Amino acid sequence: MAPRKPKERVISPLNEEQLQAVLATDGPLRVAACAGSGKTTMLVERFGFLVEEKRVDPERILLVTFSSDAKTDMERRLKRRLPAVNLDRSVRTAHSIALEIFRAEHYGETWTIDPGGAIYRQIVTQVLGDNRVYHVFNEFLEFVDVVKQEVLGYHEYARALGAVDKKMMDAAGRVPLEAEQTLKLFYEIEQHRHDGVEVADHDFKVHPISYDDMLYDAAMALRVENTRHRWSSRFDYVMQDETQDESAVQRSVIESLASESGNYCVVGDPAQSIYGFRGSRPEGILAFADRWENAQTIKLTGNYRAADVIVHAANASLAAMPAETIVDLRMIAKRGADGVITGSVFKDPVEEAWAIVRDMQATCQDDEWRDFAVLTRTNNALGVFRSVLEHQKIPFRVEGQVSVPKGARNVVTLSTIHKAKGREWSCVYMPQLQSGTWRDYGLDEREERRVFYVALTRARDRVHLSYSATTESSANNKPCAFTKEIGVDMHGNLL
Numbered sequence: 001m002a003p004r005k006p007k008e009r010v011i012s013p014l015n016e017e018q019l020q021a022v023l024a025t026d027g028p029l030r031v032a033a034c035a036g037s038g039k040t041t042m043l044v045e046r047f048g049f050l051v052e053e054k055r056v057d058p059e060r061i062l063l064v065t066f067s068s069d070a071k072t073d074m075e076r077r078l079k080r081r082l083p084a085v086n087l088d089r090s091v092r093t094a095h096s097i098a099l100e101i102f103r104a105e106h107y108g109e110t111w112t113i114d115p116g117g118a119i120y121r122q123i124v125t126q127v128l129g130d131n132r133v134y135h136v137f138n139e140f141l142e143f144v145d146v147v148k149q150e151v152l153g154y155h156e157y158a159r160a161l162g163a164v165d166k167k168m169m170d171a172a173g174r175v176p177l178e179a180e181q182t183l184k185l186f187y188e189i190e191q192h193r194h195d196g197v198e199v200a201d202h203d204f205k206v207h208p209i210s211y212d213d214m215l216y217d218a219a220m221a222l223r224v225e226n227t228r229h230r231w232s233s234r235f236d237y238v239m240q241d242e243t244q245d246e247s248a249v250q251r252s253v254i255e256s257l258a259s260e261s262g263n264y265c266v267v268g269d270p271a272q273s274i275y276g277f278r279g280s281r282p283e284g285i286l287a288f289a290d291r292w293e294n295a296q297t298i299k300l301t302g303n304y305r306a307a308d309v310i311v312h313a314a315n316a317s318l319a320a321m322p323a324e325t326i327v328d329l330r331m332i333a334k335r336g337a338d339g340v341i342t343g344s345v346f347k348d349p350v351e352e353a354w355a356i357v358r359d360m361q362a363t364c365q366d367d368e369w370r371d372f373a374v375l376t377r378t379n380n381a382l383g384v385f386r387s388v389l390e391h392q393k394i395p396f397r398v399e400g401q402v403s404v405p406k407g408a409r410n411v412v413t414l415s416t417i418h419k420a421k422g423r424e425w426s427c428v429y430m431p432q433l434q435s436g437t438w439r440d441y442g443l444d445e446r447e448e449r450r451v452f453y454v455a456l457t458r459a460r461d462r463v464h465l466s467y468s469a470t471t472e473s474s475a476n477n478k479p480c481a482f483t484k485e486i487g488v489d490m491h492g493n494l495l
Contacts, residue, residue, distance in 0.1 A: 018042040021265075021298045022049050025237065028292035030285060031267040032327040035314070035457035036305030036424075039267050043241060044077050046265070050237055051085060058082075062235045063091045064254055066242035070422065071096075074241070094250040095211055097257070098218035101231060102209065105221040106194075111207045119208035123192045127185060139175045143182060144189075146171045148216040149279035151252045155223050159187075215249040222256035232260035243268035247279040255291070264292065271318055271326040274418060274451045286327065303331040305424055307339020307461055313486040314456045317449060320485065325446065337461070343483060343490035344466040349432060352468050353384040356429050357392055359464065360412065363427070369395060371426040373413040375455050381432045382414045389414075399423075417455045428459035433467040433490075438480040452482045465490065 014022060018038055021031045022045050033039035047063060050056040065071040075091050103111070114120055124141065128134045147153060152168035172182035193213070196205030209217070222228045238258035240246070243266040246254070258264035266285055273282035289295040303311050311333035318326055346352035360372050374385050382398060389396045389412060399415030413425065439448045456463060465488055467479045479490040 013041060014038075014045060015302060017298060017300050017302070018045070021300070022046045024265075024296055024298065025050060025054065026263055028262060028288070028295040029265040030288045030295055030297045031265065031300060032269065032285070032297060032329050033267055033300040034269055034303060034329050034331045035272065035454075036303035036331075037300035038302075038304060039241070039300055040074065040077065042300065043074070043239060043267060044081050046239065047078060047090075048081050051082060056236055058085050058087060059089045060234065060236040061090050062097070062238045062257060064097070064238070064240045065091060065093055066245050068093060070241065073422075094246070094253060095214055098214040098253050101218040101221060101253070102214050105227065106217075111209045114208035114210045114213075117210045117212075119197065119206060120189075120193065120210060120213075123189050123197055123208075127189050127192065131185060133177060133181075133185070136175055136177055140182070140185070143171055143175050144186065145212075145279075147186065148212045149247055149249055151216065151219045151249045153186075153220070155220050212249070215247075215253060219249050219252040219256070222253060228256050228259060232257050236261050237263045237265070239265045239267070241267050243285040244270050244273040244282045245275050245280045246284050248281065248284075249279075251284045262292075269326075269329060271321070271329060271450055272421070272454050272457075274421065274447060274454055276447045282325070286325065297327075299327070299329060301329060301332050302334040303457075304334045305460055306333070306457060307335060307337040308333040309339045309341055310456060310459055310461075310463055313341055313463070313488070314453055316486045317453045317456060317482055321446065321449060339459075339461050339463075341463045341486075341488055342465065343479075343488040344464070345479070345491050346466060346468050348470045349381070349384050349468045350388075352431050352466055353388045356385070356431060356464070356466070357388045357394065359429075360394070360427075361392070368410050369412045370410040372429070373415060373420065373423070373425040373427070373458065374429045374431065375415055375417050375420050375458060376430075376432055377417060377437055377451070379416055381437075382416070385414055385431075417451050417458075420458055421454055424458050424460055426460050427462040427464070428455065429464045429466070430455050431466045431468075432471075433465055433480045433483060434471065434474070434477040435480050436474065436477070437471075438482070449482060452480070456486075 018041065021029070021042050031039065031042070043063065047061060050061055051058055063074065065074050071091050071093050075087055078087050078091065112119070124137065125134070128137055128140065147168060150167070152171060153165050154163045168183065169179050172179040175182045193208060196207045198205055222231060235257055238254065238261070240254055255264070266288055268285045270282035270286055273280060289297070311331050315330055344355070346355060356374065364372070374382070376382055386396070386398070394412060395410070396412040396414055399413055399419040438452070439445065465483055467477060467490060469477050471477060483490050
């Protein structure tokens with residue numbers, strides 16, 4: 001039955017691009033959404049359209065988010081949009097759905113979460129020691145990481161028939177053993193993990209599972225056709241947010257769940273792919289059409305968050321990126337507001353931190369400290385700002401930590417850029433932009449450029465860039481090359 005014409009409340013908050021994405025429900029769809037383009041609004045309205053207009057049972061819609069925080073925010077917005085709808089099974093993280101699959105396919109055995117991998121390393125130590133090859137411990141763990149992040153190997157059924165994964169053999173070649181021996185050791189260790197191990201302070205065997213194991217084991221289970229059919233037939237529609245931050249193993253799990261219906265919508269911005277150190281790669285969204293036949297692409301290019309000058313600077317920061325690595329997704333400023341970007345150099349990080357805090361004090365109105373954020377490349381860079389803010393008795397919170405000064409409501413945010421992703425503030429300070437602190441050259445340059453872009457696009461009205469001429473590691477620092485590319489003079493004064 002053809003869907004009814006969308007209600008006015010579905011259409012009214014959406015621009016033309018968003019509306020196209022809401023209505024394109026059938027078949028594979030890639031939505032390339034730049035920063036500040038309203039992708040979450042689009043996803044919420046798309047979900048609402050499926051439920052209200054296409055009469056889809058919410059439990060047959062899977063909406064995958066990147067993190068638990070993003071899941072909570074998405075659920076809150078969906079509840080506001082669909083207050084009478086039960087959403088308990090609809091919004092998931094990749095890890096939560098993988099854990100459900102893992103538990104179901106391993107017959108309900110009791111498993112112990114091993115978040116840091118300590119129990120797994122204990123198993124590796126035992127097996128390598130028993131085989132007199134403990135000297136390859138570090139290289140072997142690196143091999144395991146590659147196997148689980150890249151979903152290498154075959155399910156035990158396929159291995160029993162003699163299947164061999166050439167990519168896995170190639171990865172095994174980096175361990176100073178015969179490749180066949182490395183694979184044998186890997187599967188022996190995996191068998192130990194599944195059989196359970198004895199650990200201190202327990203009078204029973206423990207079945208350890210790390211977060212990587214959840215995904216890897218779920219992906220392997222879904223490679224069995226009847227298992228994949230059983231799980232993918234649960235969902236008529238699969239939507240995935242922040243697809244640029246997925247790893248290969250996450251992609252394998254989620255694509256398997258969409259394989260039955262083929263109604264798979266991925267949303268993301270390759271220019272904001274910044275978690276390479278966790279195994280995330282933007283190739284999933286970049287090469288989407290290569291894997292999904294007849295896939296559509298819709299671009300959300302309007303930035304409704306930032307002032308025009310910030311949008312233009314962010315675009316300029318990506319100018320050196322090959323178009324195919326960012327889906328040629330150039331932002332269009334839609335807010336039409338004036339903004340400010342400044343650049344400054346300071347003697348050292350202490351002088352830099354004091355100047356930034358004084359600027360906050362000079363511009364803060366009505367104690368609205370929540371308008372300000374200090375975003376840095378590393379955690380260590382935040383320490384000096386904590387000290388100065390404490391000295392000045394200005395309330396602050398460090399992103400990722402739950403503690404907030406007692407009685408404080410509006411607080412300055414201190415955060416690494418990675419933890420600030422998805423957030424926004426009126427004024428963003430980006431200190432310690434020294435070349436070297438920022439890897440603005442070599443193999444890391446592309447991802448580092450994306451990190452810079454993400455930081456810029458957290459700001460609505462003002463961005464203050466700065467660096468320290470002298471640090472503990474160098475007495476003659478130069479500003480990061482990205483600042484020059486966006487046309488900012490880094491030799492001005494903040495105050």
